[in-house]
Amino acid sequence: MPADPQLLVSAAAPGGENEISLLDVLDHVLNSGVVIQGSIVISIAGVDLVYLGLNVVLTSVETALRTISGSDKRHPERRLPRR
């Protein structure tokens, strides 16, 4: 019998036209990605997270430049010296 599955395809944030649920986002953001040993993570009763310091994303410089060129004039500020 032909299927009629619920198919969701989106890279959009929740609420977008092709919606991915908040649970989907939580699952990805909290359960996958690079882990830095010794980073600070404090959870309280599994409800709220309290954290200090920096939240980080890695991308290629090429991708970053494309991203910035597609944004407005609020260019991110370079805060750390190039090594």
Next chain:
Amino acid sequence: MTRNDPPATPMTGVGGARLLHSDEQSVACWYSETQPAQSSAQADVLAFHGVVNAFFQRGAVVPFRFPTTLPDAAALQTWLAANASEVTRELERLGPMVQMEIHLANPAARASGSGREYLESRRDAERSLADRARLARDAVADLAAEWRQRETRDGLRCYALVPRGREQEFVARIGALAGGATSRVTGPWPPAEFLNAALTRPS
């Protein structure tokens, strides 16, 4: 989108903090300075996702798990200096790819009957899940460069590494399979499930 289009990139990060970056070799590491209890955890998660997604839509991205926090920018630079080569390899390897996911739900177990019948029902459900996962994998065998799957509390989650631009083809093939009514496809996601374990499970 052209250069004259309105901004599509959230140039603020978690807690509305300004997005900053640090470079090492060919890697740009994006971060924001956070303060405790500035906003709700949910809002922070969505802000983080928004930043990752903005970059992902334009190219390769290797996301950190949220929340990943470090004491200061110097600690981040130290980590980056030690790991930039590995991250660069992953950006190059995974850049042309996206992660598509199939969520296979457990068939409902028979609620009545003996304990033996219940166990048999559960065993049948597990076989059904495995069969459906195998069918799905076969259906996209030439599309998926890599495939992983993991049991979850409510079923089975399958992850496929698929070339950018072929997401709809992936969805169509899975949708054409019988039994799709209890499956769900999401994506494209950054291919975080396929990152080198050295980055996701540091020793």
